[in-house]
Amino acid sequence: MESSISIRDLDLRFGSVEVLQGLNLDIGVGEFLVLLGSSGCGKSTLLNCIAGLLDVSDGQIHIGGKNVTWAEPSERGIGMVFQSYALYPQMTVEGNLSFGLKNAKMSKAEISQRVARAAEILQIEPLLKRKPAALSGGQRQRVAIGRALVRDAEVFLFDEPLSNLDAKLRADLRVEIKKLHSRLGNTMVYVTHDQVEAMTLADRIAIMKGGQIMQLASPNEIYNRPKNLYVAEFIGSPSMNFIHGELKGGDFVADGLSIPMTGYEFADSSEKEGKAIIGLRPEHIATGDNLASAVSRTKAKVSLVEPMGSDTIIYASVGSHPIHIRMDGQATVKPGDEVEIGFQPARANLFDPSTENRL
Amino acid sequence: MSADRPNQLFRNMNAKVAAIPMIVTALFVFVGGTAWTIVYSFTKSGLLPRMKWVGLDQYERLWGTKRWLIAIENLAIYGLCMLVLVFVIGFILAALIDQKIRFENTIRTVILYPYAMSFVVTGLVWQWILNPEFGIQNIVRGIGWESFTFDPLYTPEIAIFGVLIAGLWQGSGLVMVLMLAGLRGIDHEVWKAARIDGIPAWKTYIFIVIPMMRPVFITTLVLVVTGIVKVFDLIVAQTGGGPGIATEVPAKYVYDMMFRNNNLGQGFAASTMMLVTVALIVIPWAILEFGGKRSND
């Protein structure tokens, strides 16, 4: 894969605070990469380094094959969209779109052509003469995307562009950004802490923690085969169930529970023994009709039921282990009931409690 | 629809009752006093107010007096220079401090400090600094430049600029902190967006940041302008209006007429002229800021 952005051993310090340490990342041409992580993990910092808004402490950044580590933001061939929109409030939408181009001494004809194209793509033609204050949040963010679009940039950077919008608009704009990506086909790096955005938009997701990338993989891989406990815990809502136990002769054993791990793909295809943590997604614990596909079965005592319409989350205990299970929305269960549940070892996750890595 | 809406007059009754003393004071002291002054500016009052009507006589005399004309001219020079320079200096200082420099608090305090002082102190301090015997001139000559001359307060043609220096020294700090507050209110991401757009810093200030700071600018403008119009104590402390009448200003003219020359009528007329000036500035501002419907910003 030809790389559009390539980051080598990037270090960034604010005074004595190490925010990014020895970070390496390659982003392919036309790829949609999402940086996902909890607050303060350095997502925005990394994005700002790529944009050139922060001077790196060490390491190199290449965009489109050129070393841009010390280039000005405007010379990097990037466009950027911010959470607060960052529109120029005293200028009309048209002014916002064209100000940078005018400043770059581009010809009037070219400017108006680019503005017209961006306005057409984003469907903001009727708004061109308005000031940002007279626009809704969603419209403002469109204009902000437009400002990146007119730059004809190879790379688009988004820093939580949808966080200030309400849920409905967020979902709409998410779809539009995805459409925009498939229409333009340029590289996009998108920062968010919303899992749904990450899962739906990304070609690959980079999960960050403490300035380091914990796992860089496709959404599917991240969801199904998290590389370590942190990623496993971070992704998925409600989160994964974890049970501490032991691997013994191909079975996972915890008190009151024994699951044969036949069908589980170990990390380096060799079976392990000793202490382990099993991670089970609430939706991978089989109940009702799905029980047929499950290898090992047991009973769980229900303590709480949360019907959510499309599905129902039940909180139950197996032996001494509290677990939550996602059931069909039509399931009729009450607290106090006993339900039969089954495990599918192929979809389970095993982690080493000391290294926290996937077994 | 409006039938059962509570009477607007009786809403928040407690607050309204509590505000009555202030409203009464404002009405009687400010409005009443002002009206009284204006009325008596048309009379032949001397040591004491006398209701002897003389029409526009006092105004004719006022505009025929050299001292008043010089006062007006001085105010115009001082005001214009002060206005431009205090904004330029204050804004540049604020922009520099806004670069996240170290010791920001110290520097801000040092620069704002003069504002905390009385004009009388400022006037005296600068009287000394600009005094040829003790001040800058003496120091520079002491270093070895024997022919150096810097005595604005003793040269009638430029004496008002000596006052201007003191005024700037005192006033820049206030403008700086107000501008700094305005600059700090600007979203960082706007700066980032401008950098990505490749807009140089000075253009970002002029075309993006300053327009965004319009409310701060207008408020500062009103503070500065009203300060200029009523400049008085600085003059009294620094030059006493001298040399001769070279640094007379309208407020001092009013004071002298009323309390030293026993010519209340003249004083009233002059202060009415000042009131008109301030009103000409403040009323359009108030309409712009508070009146009409909110503009989009």
Ligand SMILES: Nc1ncnc2c1ncn2[C@@H]1O[C@H](COP(=O)(O)OP(=O)(O)OP(=O)(O)O)[C@@H](O)[C@H]1O
């Ligand atoms: N100017 C700064 N000076 C010192 N530390 C900073 C500065 N900017 C950010 N940091 C620190 O760097 C770390 C990463 O910040 P960053 O803004 O990249 O987080 P983030 O992942 O974008 O979080 P969020 O999701 O809240 O936006 C944080 O711990 C923050 O405290």
Ligand SMILES: [Mg+2]
């Ligand atoms: Mg951030």
